[in-house]
Amino acid sequence: MDSVTQVTLGAAVGEAVAGREAGGKAPVWGGLLGLLPDLDVLANPFLTEAQSLTFHRSVTHSLVFAIVATACVAVGLRRLHSDTPVSLRRWAGLAAAALFTHIGLDCLTTYGTQIFWPFSQYPVILGTVFVIDPLYTVPLAAGLLASLRGTRSDRIFFGMPRRWLNYAGLGLSSAYLLVTLVNKWHVNRVFGGALARQVPSAERFLTTPTPFNNLLWRGVAEADDGYYIGFYSLLDDDRSIHFRYVPHRHDLLGDTRENTVPRRLRRFSRGYYIVRRAPGGDLRIHDLRFGRNDLGLTSEGQYLFTYHLQEGPGGRITGMRQEEPPIRLTRPLLRKFWARIRGQTAVVPPTLNAKPE
Incomplete structure (x- = not known):
């Protein structure tokens, strides 16, 4: 805390x-x-x-x-x-x-x-x-x-x-x-049921409360080639969850996957991470457990825990630098967040059929 x-x-x-x-x-x-x-x-x-x-x-x-x-x-x-x-x-x-x-x-x-x-x-x-x-x-x-x-x-x-x-x-x-322990137990049951119906290939999942409350929860489920992310509020009218698919792209690490830095980041993230290549060619690892700076309510958010991998000769990972995106809690975003907490599901992440990140 x-x-x-x-x-x-x-x-x-x-x-x-x-x-x-x-x-x-x-x-x-x-x-x-x-x-x-x-x-x-x-x-x-x-x-x-x-x-x-x-x-x-x-x-x-x-x-x-x-x-x-x-x-x-x-x-x-x-x-x-x-x-x-x-x-x-x-x-x-x-x-x-x-x-x-x-x-x-x-x-x-x-x-x-x-x-x-x-x-x-x-x-x-x-x-x-x-x-x-x-x-x-x-x-x-x-x-x-x-x-x-x-x-x-x-x-x-x-x-x-x-x-x-x-x-x-x-x-x-x-x-x-x-x-909060009781809430966690209930939320896990809801996410487990939704995943069994919609993503039977999911191997494991975690749930975490969203910022500053214990009503709106975020779930991340791991499948073979990516993750499914969804939200559920204890005030929702039903237990249906809309999941957004995020490919993990772990293959981008290639032979560097077992280098000290990527291995330490995998351990820290408990395996809930994705890899992306920036426009300049640099690799970045995003820890999915901590969400994004848009509270998951838009399509333009940046992951809060992002690590820029520093590459040396031969493509070996020699270090990392944590990048902290700006957090702009604008009034419209906070209104959306408050509405989602109250169970107004009109504002939801894209569904499984949407274009993946």
Whole structure:
């Protein structure tokens, strides 16, 4: 998830675990620890772009790191705040809560979190929430901020202490995550049924929520020579899905397919990628999991995760450069997006009979 959400979550669980004993130190340290795993990006200047893709959410997002860091942080905080009546066990609980909730929340996104490092580089991808989801973050932040106003002993509704507002925010946001799991299960059933009817040759598929919501979902199915991409909203009147066909053109990589950079990109994308040759002759790889900058609602969108392959002598791939297309969320596009979320299916991607990309 985004850093703001992770800091908020860390502060909220820090307050819940140690707020009564540590006072204002609990949400501050919880927030900092909630940000700690994402500081792996500080290693990027020392890595190639291809290496940085798979290094992020690996070492610092592993269970091993969380366990070791919890012990070290607990000892450090106990010594730093020796004048505060907080036990070593309580500091350890705060650190563990902030670190493990960060890792767990990232597992719910589509990027991939290597929680089993160093034993395995397999990325856990549940894909139930978008990386920025206000319906999760806003209740969490509201409960935390409301609980920190005044003193923790203040009584509010029905004589409850003010700190219970933080528990309420954590409860609501956690309940929302459970709802996204149910939504994912339902959406997978819908896409599976539609693919069985329309694309029986599909070998596998993934579904991900579209930006900033959990109602409109995007599915990508892999077949022999390409992918089928479609959208489904929980507010649609029926379960019919219009799929757009996208040829993968993996053959364009030729003998370079097993070079280090293409192999790393294949692993990062979990195999959901297409290859295109630019007008100048350069090869580009597009990761299909993250969609396009037009939210999939026009025929002119550019893929958000695009990698320009750099070729050396003999056509060998020597490196890559990530290209980030501009994101122009115009009012007409946002209106189309809102209409599609509400189940108005008049705005849909081209069907299977349309000209492929």
